[in-house]
Amino acid sequence: MVSTKITNQKIANIFSEIALYLHAEEVPFKPQAYEIAAENILALEEELSVSYQKCGKKCIDEIPGIGKSMADKIVEIVQTGKLKYFDQLKKKYPFEMLELTNIQDVGPKTALTLYKKLKIKTVDDLQNAAEKNSISKIPGMGTKTQRNILRGIQFLKSSSGRRIIHKVLPLAQNIAKKLQTVPGVTHVDIAGSLRRRKESIGDIDLLATTSNPKQLIKTFVSLPEVEKVLEQGNEKAMVRYTFGMQGDLLILKPSEYGAALLHFTGSREHNILLRELAINKKMKLSEHGLVHEKKIIAAKTEKQVYTALGLQEIPPEVRIGADEIKLAQKHKIPELIPYNSLKGDLQVQTDWSDGDSSIEEMALVAKTFGLSYFAVTDHTKSLTITNGLNEKRLLEQGKAIDKLDKKLKNFRVLKSTECDIKKDGSLDLSDRALETLDVVSVSVHSNRNMEKKEMTQRILRAMKHPLVHILFHPSGRIVNVRDGYNVDMDKIIKAAKEYKVALEVNGSERLDLHEKYIRQAIELGVKLVISSDAHAPKHFVNLDFGIGQARRGWATKADVLNTKTVDEFLKAIKK
């Protein structure tokens, strides 16, 4: 029996909690092993319960950081919904380790002490104890610790965890911009998961160089965006922002900037692998540089550090601690698609359906984003809520586009559609109407809860349609909102190859495809398009997030059809 209710998140949580208990017990090395396993499980796109059904323990054992012992444990969880080893630990330590250590400044050892001394089991217990002044009486803890714990609980209750990159990046850029104007400052850069373009962001890491560190730290902690200062040293400060996130500012020596940028960009797993590689070469890597026999041999730029380690420079977006280092050793990291390299946008909604603006308004703004063409892809009639187009209105729109196209200079508007894939896999518009278009794109919007087999068949049928060029948001997920449809993505990718249908990398908050499938599609030779899914002029920034996502999936310029000029693009999609 396999329980599909066991999610990867749940398994990762169990492993993380085991790591914390082992850490509290001061067991050497095992905690890190469980932590790494938990991280790697979270990065998986496919549910482990599904992988196990597909090919048993073998598939699980192949996951990096998971060996025989943990594979057995995962199988036990997937089969029974429980893990005996974990239950024993919970019996021994019946307190909410994971929740308690979520509080800033509370780690596994503090949580254990709190349980032993005051029988604290939950965050609420801890809050009560702190409010009664009991924490400060524990040896090794004082009034400041007690106060910090209370603040941490308050923050935890008011914040909502990781946020989507679309919301966080503009905030970070704005703060960085302000710091750049402080006298003496030479560099301010965004590091951490923002620089790696992760889909969701936990905190904001900023790095800077300046001739006047004191002044910069002082300005930083006094910014109007800063609600509370959590740490303030000579080269580092940590704050809580008014928008409910935390952030660091680190001040660095210009001579060590590359090593520090590398360190604070992460990921943690990537850094660990780099340091292990350094040790193998009788060197030591830290944020201060790569050191050999007490002499710094590389530190100024990231490239210098990678080169000194015998590696090709690795782009931030793929620094996840998987196979990127091995490929960099063989100099097999491809040149990823550059930012700002798109010439067109293949998904744009206008006021003909649920967009805010006219085709012309959208076109004028698109030009300012460096585009020379886009496809108008209003919804179709099944989606009545969006005022979707029927055949008649589509033809009218075509005429309007012809007229506009003559008027616009250096910009081409393509006739297109986001044609709804109906429940049975047929399309929402007649072939005759579709034949009038330059590009036909299709996607699923209704009946999202179909069984996997039916949903897969439905999408495959639409892809097989001879007039279809592009499949939009192939998995149906929206980051932090909902998971994708139940669909066999392997089959979709193979069909994309067979029927010559491009897959969309949607740059909106969908960020759909997932990077794993982007990489898989590319390896099979499937072509991609990156689009903004703009419903308003300001949404063209989504193209940038789409490129970030594509880079995370190892896409090159050649893999992405809308890096081409409009004529080349139209030629490339021809069947």
Next chain:
DNA sequence: GCCGTTTTCGGCCCGACTGTTTTCAGTCG
């Protein structure tokens, strides 16, 4: 508990900051 261009045994990432202490433990990134 994982892993292997040095290895199937014997290794396992590094440093700043804070709070509570008189030299360090815990947390964090």
